[in-house]
Amino acid sequence: MTFQELAxxxxxxxxxxxxxPLPDPLFNDLALRVFRFQCRSNQAYGGFVIRRGLDPERxxxxxxxxxxxxxxxxxxxLVSGDLENVERVFRTSGTTQGREGRGEHHVMELALYRxxxxxxxxxxxxxxxxxxxxxxxxxxxxxxxxxxxxxFMMGEVVRALGEEGSGFFLGSEGEIRGKSFLRxxxxxxxxxxxxLVAGTAFAFVRWMELAQENGWxxxxxxxxxxxxxxxxxxxSRELLRADLYGAMEAAFGVSEGRIVNEYGMTELLSQxxxxxxxxxxxxxxxxxxxxxxxxxxxxxxxxxxxxTRVLDPLTLKDLPPGEVGVLAHLDLGNLGSVAAVLTExxxxxxxxxxxxLGRSSGSEPRGCxxxxxxxxxxxxxxx
Amino acid sequence: xxxxxAWHLPPGFSLQEVEVAALEAPRLPTLFYPALSExxxxxxxxxxxxxxxATLVSFPVSRVVDAVDRVAGRLLDPGDNLRARVLETLxxxxxxxxxxxxxxxxxxxxxxxxxxxxxxxxxxFSDPAVLEGFRPGPTGDRTRALGFPLTFHLGAGTVPGVxxxxxxxxxxxKSAALLKPGLGDLTLPVVFAQGLEEEDxxxxxxxxxxxxxxxxxxxxxxVLGEADLVVTYGSDETVRWVRERIPPQTPLRSYRHRMGFxxxxxxxxxxxxxxxxxxGKALDAVRSVALDAARSVALFDQKGCVSPHVFFVExxxxxxxxxxxxxxxxxFQEVETALPSGEVSLEDGVAIQQLRxxxxxxxxxxxxxxxxxxxxxxxxxxxLPGGVVELSCLNRTVRVLPVDTVQEALSALxxxxxYLQTVGIAGLGGRRAEVMEGLARLGxxxxxxxxxxxWPRPWWHHDGxxxxxxxxxxxxxxxxxxxxxxxAEE
Numbered sequence: 001m002t003f004q005e006l007a008x009x010x011x012x013x014x015x016x017x018x019x020x021p022l023p024d025p026l027f028n029d030l031a032l033r034v035f036r037f038q039c040r041s042n043q044a045y046g047g048f049v050i051r052r053g054l055d056p057e058r059x060x061x062x063x064x065x066x067x068x069x070x071x072x073x074x075x076x077x078l079v080s081g082d083l084e085n086v087e088r089v090f091r092t093s094g095t096t097q098g099r100e101g102r103g104e105h106h107v108m109e110l111a112l113y114r115x116x117x118x119x120x121x122x123x124x125x126x127x128x129x130x131x132x133x134x135x136x137x138x139x140x141x142x143x144x145x146x147x148x149x150x151x152f153m154m155g156e157v158v159r160a161l162g163e164e165g166s167g168f169f170l171g172s173e174g175e176i177r178g179k180s181f182l183r184x185x186x187x188x189x190x191x192x193x194x195x196l197v198a199g200t201a202f203a204f205v206r207w208m209e210l211a212q213e214n215g216w217x218x219x220x221x222x223x224x225x226x227x228x229x230x231x232x233x234x235x236s237r238e239l240l241r242a243d244l245y246g247a248m249e250a251a252f253g254v255s256e257g258r259i260v261n262e263y264g265m266t267e268l269l270s271q272x273x274x275x276x277x278x279x280x281x282x283x284x285x286x287x288x289x290x291x292x293x294x295x296x297x298x299x300x301x302x303x304x305x306x307x308t309r310v311l312d313p314l315t316l317k318d319l320p321p322g323e324v325g326v327l328a329h330l331d332l333g334n335l336g337s338v339a340a341v342l343t344e345x346x347x348x349x350x351x352x353x354x355x356x357l358g359r360s361s362g363s364e365p366r367g368c369x370x371x372x373x374x375x376x377x378x379x380x381x382x383x
Numbered sequence: 384x385x386x387x388x389a390w391h392l393p394p395g396f397s398l399q400e401v402e403v404a405a406l407e408a409p410r411l412p413t414l415f416y417p418a419l420s421e422x423x424x425x426x427x428x429x430x431x432x433x434x435x436x437a438t439l440v441s442f443p444v445s446r447v448v449d450a451v452d453r454v455a456g457r458l459l460d461p462g463d464n465l466r467a468r469v470l471e472t473l474x475x476x477x478x479x480x481x482x483x484x485x486x487x488x489x490x491x492x493x494x495x496x497x498x499x500x501x502x503x504x505x506x507x508f509s510d511p512a513v514l515e516g517f518r519p520g521p522t523g524d525r526t527r528a529l530g531f532p533l534t535f536h537l538g539a540g541t542v543p544g545v546x547x548x549x550x551x552x553x554x555x556x557k558s559a560a561l562l563k564p565g566l567g568d569l570t571l572p573v574v575f576a577q578g579l580e581e582e583d584x585x586x587x588x589x590x591x592x593x594x595x596x597x598x599x600x601x602x603x604x605x606v607l608g609e610a611d612l613v614v615t616y617g618s619d620e621t622v623r624w625v626r627e628r629i630p631p632q633t634p635l636r637s638y639r640h641r642m643g644f645x646x647x648x649x650x651x652x653x654x655x656x657x658x659x660x661x662x663g664k665a666l667d668a669v670r671s672v673a674l675d676a677a678r679s680v681a682l683f684d685q686k687g688c689v690s691p692h693v694f695f696v697e698x699x700x701x702x703x704x705x706x707x708x709x710x711x712x713x714x715f716q717e718v719e720t721a722l723p724s725g726e727v728s729l730e731d732g733v734a735i736q737q738l739r740x741x742x743x744x745x746x747x748x749x750x751x752x753x754x755x756x757x758x759x760x761x762x763x764x765x766x767l768p769g770g771v772v773e774l775s776c777l778n779r780t781v782r783v784l785p786v787d788t789v790q791e792a793l794s795a796l797x798x799x800x801x802y803l804q805t806v807g808i809a810g811l812g813g814r815r816a817e818v819m820e821g822l823a824r825l826g827x828x829x830x831x832x833x834x835x836x837x838w839p840r841p842w843w844h845h846d847g848x849x850x851x852x853x854x855x856x857x858x859x860x861x862x863x864x865x866x867x868x869x870x871a872e873e
Binding site for chain 1: 745
């Protein structure tokens with residue numbers, strides 16, 4: 001199997017959209033072929049697999065495929081194929097990496113990324129169908145941030161789904177073009193047609209601070225929606241999120257139920273969304289009816305070409321539903337790098353997908369010195 | 384599991400009409416604590432100060448030493464119910480394995496025995512009688528040292544026994560104590576205070592041990608605002624939090640982030656290479672250094688401020704650093720039997736798995752070697768030629784960095800100076816003096832052989848300053864003429 005042959009198969013699956021399930025036997029078959037291709041063509045990953053004592057030809061279930069930690073994306077160029085055929089290198093933001101370098105995702109074919117991100121985005125942010133909307137991004141443009149996979153993604157989204165008035169409102173250094181963003185919000189308000197606002201939680205917080213300082217407010221037309229992505233660390237995520245969404249409701253006039261969290265990472269070409277605008281066909285309908293958007297009931301949904309497992313971090317065994325563990329994703333969209341990725345994100349299985357509990361805070365300087373109640377938090381006590 | 388009453392209060396303090404709150408967590412005994420209001424907390428602190436005026440301030444140091452020694456003896460006696468009371472909940476609350484909890488209890492209690500306490504007092508005060516009354520100072524004037532009326536000890540909860548040691552230090556200088564332990568170090572101070580009451584009830588009137596969730600109900604702020612001295616253990620963040628909440632007139636002694644290191648000289652690796660492969664006794668000696676190193680990390684599951692994070696290993700011995708890293712891995716597996724690893728938190732588990740996986744990938748690319756305990760044990764050894772110092776993710780995860788000479792290690796430690804504390808050394812031969820001087824200049828506060836790393840001497844200048852000196856105020860009297868009265872017998 002070559003890259004091109006596998007890519008062709010995958011493109012067909014991506015184009016069928018996210019509501020067309022990929023039954024387990026088919027997923028398994030494809031995952032194993034991708035795995036074997038990657039072992040052959042990706043020397044670093046192939047070595048890792050052998051180091052784990054596995055013969056790729058003898059692996060029969062996708063669950064046996066060894067997950068490579070995201071940290072390894074900082075160690076080596078993980079390319080399944082020729083390094084010289086890499087079309088783009090995306091880099092992790094580096095802000096939380098401390099002394100280490102930044103993770104790098106070498107992408108062989110941007111077209112594959114494009115095809116894999118669009119149907120998923122559409123299903124969760126444009127569930128009503130094909131009508132274009134102005135898309136206002138609190139992000140640097142893809143040109144300004146060529147190594148940001150998020151900027152690239154939104155660039156593609158704007159091209160495919162954006163209307164006149166769409167734009168990017170952060171500079172290359174992350175500075176907010178506040179007045180310009182405000183004018184776009186006001187124009188949307190005047191025009192009366194819904195818009196989509198997308199950005200990181202961090203950028204939204206900074207915008208709202210700026211807006212408050214200047215007394216700026218917006219009340220976006222009905223039907224508007226927000227895609228929010230990124231960073232909550234630690235235990236009080238639920239609380240931070242309720243506060244954040246409350247503040248966003250006030251700042252944009254978009255109700256909490258129309259704010260969708262996107263969970264994505266540089267190391268994966270596929271994304272996960274909360275099905276809050278779209279009713280998730282695969283989820284338990286009754287539960288969806290009682291509380292479609294309550295934050296505690298929210299969960300993320302994977303596209304059919306991704307499987308997510310919740311593992312005990314030390315034993316790497318699957319945890320029973322409801323138990324908190326580390327998330328591991330097998331993303332066939334990662335054909336050109338490594339498909340099986342072990343994250344640092346904590347979560348639990350949930351009907352229809354998984355609940356994301358945030359990034360594990362990892363190792364910080366400690367001695368006789370865990371923060372006073374760290375212990376409590378690590379034992380799952382809400383204090 | 385029986386519920387645990389997470390307090391010990393002086394008999395003069397009534398808990399009538401106080402709400403007792405419960406804290407529950409999976410797999411832990413339910414914990415009860417009295418949810419004291421601010422006025423009741425103030426009342427408790429006033430009571431402790433009054434008790435101290437009436438008793439402790441005029442007790443001789445020897446009375447404190449004797450009482451603490453009796454309690455320590457009981458904690459070390461396998462047949463004593465005080466020890467049994469500690470062991471019932473020490474492992475579950477601390478997260479350590481039962482054998483480890485027992486080892487920690489014993490190591491800590493040995494440090495509270497008479498000899499150790501006197502070593503501490505004598506090393507801190509050349510004339511310990513300054514704690515009893517005025518004594519001649521260096522030029523014939525008079526001087527006296529006395530602890531603050533009430534010390535607030537705020538425990539971190541990382542290593543059991545640390546908070547109790549703090550409490551004992553305070554009592555030695557005649558300061559009443561209010562101790563709020565962290566959850567991981569809850570059992571020992573509570574049961575210790577019970578033991579003190581059984582051994583010397585008058586002395587125990589000066590002690591209150593009381594748990595509450597640190598951010599609950601403004602209690603921590605109240606006590607920080609009212610104590611005469613605050614001693615806190617915790618992360619840099621915790622120390623900052625505490626510092627912002629104490630009035631300017633209240634002194635603060637803080638024990639913050641620290642990390643340990645190991646330096647293994649070529650002399651401990653079979654001496655200079657002369658073409659011979661070490662065997663027999665020579666290899667036994669190298670193995671024994673690896674075992675000492677593994678134990679120094681394993682004790683406290685590397686969560687102690689003394690615990691090493693990185694071993695610098697010199698090239699040029701008969702055993703090369705890479706082989707020594709493999710020996711260290713063997714030693715970790717050996718140690719796992721006597722001192723099994725405790726519970727690994729989710730977050731630590733995530734970090735360990737990331738570390739292992741990235742290192743396994745790196746190994747395939749010729750960037751070092753990784754050994755680990757698989758799914759059964761968290762220990763992980765990374766041998767990283769050309770690697771840099773990084774904080775470990777605890778739970779027995781170490782880096783072995785090969786160096787041409789030990790001077791290279793000293794240079795690498797420079798940027799970690801604010802965090803340096805204990806350095807364990809092995810086999811530096813005639814270069815020891817030079818290395819010790821280099822470490823002192825970096826601000827290292829303790830150098831020990833690897834075997835001694837986990838248990839500092841009682842008189843150790845904790846993080847570089849005086850463990851008792853830091854807890855007292857001095858009163859000096861100038862002019863001998865006015866001093867014919869009120870001076871302790873010489």
